[in-house]
Amino acid sequence: MSKFGVIVMGPAGSGKTTFCQSLITHLQLNRRSAFYVNLDPAAEHFEHQPDLDIKDLISVEDVMDELRYGPNGALVYCFEYLMDNLDFLTEGLDSLTDEYLIIFDMPGQIELYTHCPYLPRLVKFLTQPGALDIRLCATYLLESTFVIDRPKYFAGSLSAMSAMLLLDIPHLNILSKMDLIRPQMSKREFKQFLVPDTTLLDDPRRKTKTSVSVDVHGSDPRDKNALMSGATFQRLNAAVANLLETFSMVSYLKLECTEEDEGESIDAILSHIDHCIQYHEAQEPKELPDEEFEEPQED
Ligand SMILES: Nc1nc2c(ncn2[C@@H]2O[C@H](COP(=O)(O)OP(=O)(O)OP(=O)(O)O)[C@@H](O)[C@H]2O)c(=O)[nH]1
Helix, strand or coil: CCEEEEEEECCCCCCHHHHHHHHHHHHHHCCCEEEEEECCCCCCCCCCCCCEEHHHCCCHHHHHHHHCCCHHHHHHHHHHHHHHCCHHHHHHHCCCCCCEEEEEECCCCCHHHHCCCHHHHHHHHHHCCCCCCEEEEEEEEEEHHHHHCHHHHHHHHHHHHHHHHHHCCCEEEEEECHHHHCCCCCHHHHHHHHCCCHHHHCCHHHCCCCCCCEECCCCCCCCHHHEECHHHHHHHHHHHHHHHHHHCCCCEEECCCCHHHHHHHHHHHHHHHHHHHCHHHHCCCCCCCHHHHCCCCCC
């Protein structure tokens, strides 16, 4: 039997857990079942408690206490441990039916999406035909306020593309925390950021932003080697923007969070997720009551 899932990724604090909680609430309101899997071994506060929690296997806190690791090392250790104990996931998920949308809430450490091998292995395991065989879609969240600082926006978009290429499954990018950008930018102005392209580098409001010298190592500014000149920094931004434009792979959906917009926004994102995992196609065609098929009356 098919299983369906969505893996929620993004940098630290981008709103992953909040998005998962909104998704669960929305599914429940629409009489659909959610199964919430927390894979962040450092997560603490949940509105909806996880149905399966990596912390029941291992937690960052325990690793830091027992092995004296720092938070990032402990996170990596937890994922290595999960990879050695994948039965934990099989036991928790094997009996789920196609009624459920399985939501995987991931940690925010960026190294997990760039150079650690765990995520591709995890996705391969979850999607493996004949085993859990989950039809999986990835979502990658980025804070909408990044668009104010163009280099940050392009760097974030590059990390979204990196996650996309790493996992090789249907993928949606989402700009979160839209309430924080609204006071600073009109809907019309914001629209241009839904698809990154090189024209966005010409920021009329912030000419100085990309022309200052940037201390790339955070070290003593008197050390000339540690400084990247304005021109070099601009060329780097242009190269990143070009790369994104050439591959034309990154575009964004918006995650609104005000009371009046949130439902519609989550609904739209959920439709995209359903489409990516072909949820509707896999459901039995439902017989609609006769009145649904009544021909419209002629005037
Ligand atoms: N203003 C605003 N704040 C938000 C929104 N979504 C989340 N937050 C806040 O942003 C902070 C981080 O949110 P989380 O949902 O924990 O983010 P996360 O990506 O799961 O964080 P990590 O697991 O630490 O990587 C919290 O203080 C949230 O209350 C939003 O739409 N608007």
